Amino acid sequence: MGPRLRDTRGRMLRDMRISVTDRCNFRCVYCMPKEIFGRDYDFMPQQLLLSFEEIVRVAKAGVAHGVHKLRLTGGEPLLRRDIETLIAMLAELRTPEGERLDIALTTNGSALAHKAQALRDAGLNRVTVSVDSLDDATFRAMNDIDFPLQRVLDGIRVATEVGFDAIKINTVVKRGVNEDDVLPIAEHFRGTGATVRFIEFMDVGTTNGWNLDQVVPSAEIIERIGAVHPLEPLRPAYPGETATRWRYLDGSGEIGAISSVTAPFCGNCTRARISADGKLFTCLFASHGHDLRALLRGGCTDAELEGAIAGIWETRDDRYSELRSADTPTERIEMSYIGG
Ligand code: SAM
Ligand code: SF4
Ligand code: SF4
Numbered sequence: 629m630g631p632r633l634r635d636t637r638g639r640m641l642r643d644m645r646i647s648v649t650d651r652c653n654f655r656c657v658y659c660m661p662k663e664i665f666g667r668d669y670d671f672m673p674q675q676l677l678l679s680f681e682e683i684v685r686v687a688k689a690g691v692a693h694g695v696h697k698l699r700l701t702g703g704e705p706l707l708r709r710d711i712e713t714l715i716a717m718l719a720e721l722r723t724p725e726g727e728r729l730d731i732a733l734t735t736n737g738s739a740l741a742h743k744a745q746a747l748r749d750a751g752l753n754r755v756t757v758s759v760d761s762l763d764d765a766t767f768r769a770m771n772d773i774d775f776p777l778q779r780v781l782d783g784i785r786v787a788t789e790v791g792f793d794a795i796k797i798n799t800v801v802k803r804g805v806n807e808d809d810v811l812p813i814a815e816h817f818r819g820t821g822a823t824v825r826f827i828e829f830m831d832v833g834t835t836n837g838w839n840l841d842q843v844v845p846s847a848e849i850i851e852r853i854g855a856v857h858p859l860e861p862l863r864p865a866y867p868g869e870t871a872t873r874w875r876y877l878d879g880s881g882e883i884g885a886i887s888s889v890t891a892p893f894c895g896n897c898t899r900a901r902i903s904a905d906g907k908l909f910t911c912l913f914a915s916h917g918h919d920l921r922a923l924l925r926g927g928c929t930d931a932e933l934e935g936a937i938a939g940i941w942e943t944r945d946d947r948y949s950e951l952r953s954a955d956t957p958t959e960r961i962e963m964s965y966i967g968g
Contacts, residue, residue, distance in 0.1 A: 740783025
């Protein structure tokens with residue numbers, strides 16, 4: 629066993645996205661609609677979540693197979709108590725070549741202003757903040773808990789001050805909801821060093837009422853921005869990058885587009901996802917995960933855990949986005965559970 633692990637389509641295991649909680653304080657309409665995630669929604673009890681030690685063991689097993697990038701997500705990862713302790717533990721890991729891992733976190737930004745320094749000190753390299761609108765009323769409506777935009781912008785400002793290696797902004801674009809926010813968002817972050825990535829609304833889970841009419845194709849987004857601020861395409865920063873990238877011709881930075889609906893990128897998808905209760909999913913759209921928590925709590929050794937992950941990866945043949953139109957599985961996992 630070693631970092632040369634490949635799936636049935638020759639894809640390596642390079643990235644691990646780890647969901648640290650299924651809970652969230654927001655109720656974004658495209659992710660955790662209130663009608664489903666209401667007051668009496670059954671979130672996972674604490675004892676079913678992987679502990680920090682268990683998360684580190686899973687990450688370490690992934691690293692033994694070639695993972696060099698970790699992304700913490702959720703739910704809202706900053707709701708997990710002492711998340712900075714977990715980051716510090718993960719920052720101790722080294723690749724077989726002795727290199728540090730690249731550790732990133734995706735957040736709704738609501739708690740970023742007071743957490744950013746501790747996250748940076750713990751060893752977090754990069755942060756991605758989700759911002760769907762710069763219009764306060766639209767922002768409040770999209771998070772559906774009336775959360776004010778300014779607090780998220782404050783979080784981004786503090787994150788900029790503490791000096792992460794990179795800050796990205798994720799914007800999910802929904803037809804008729806925030807498509808007119810695309811240009812203002814691009815303009816707001818242009819020249820700040822933060823890269824905005826526009827994400828096509830995806831048919832994750834079964835509760836967000838997805839339909840193709842609500843997707844704004846990335847090509848249209850890029851066209852809208854490029855018409856005002858000329859852009860040129862860039863090469864991927866690394867193989868398996870999910871976003872396609874463009875650079876402003878005037879040198880004021882770059883933007884990205886994640887076109888999982890109109891231009892699927894399964895061919896170089898090198899990501900494994902770990903749900904908060906320790907299931908390994910080999911695709912965002914997988915209908916079932918492999919229970920690593922049972923192995924961990926059954927007393928497996930590190931070698932056994934690595935062997936289990938190898939077995940799962942080597943039989944992987946997922947390419948859901950490429951097959952989307954053909955046969956959509958009816959049972960899919962919610963984004964808040966698997967973490968995006
Ligand atoms: N709560 C954190 C946040 O919102 O950034 C992390 C978890 S969230 C599930 C991760 C990313 O998935 C966010 O950028 C969010 O906008 C995106 N997302 C959620 N549901 C989506 C959907 N149906 N289509 C596309 N992106 C989605
Ligand atoms: Fe929460 Fe993030 Fe989902 Fe919004 S996108 S409901 S912030 S997990
Ligand atoms: Fe990867 Fe699955 Fe998304 Fe394709 S659909 S890019 S295999 S997560």
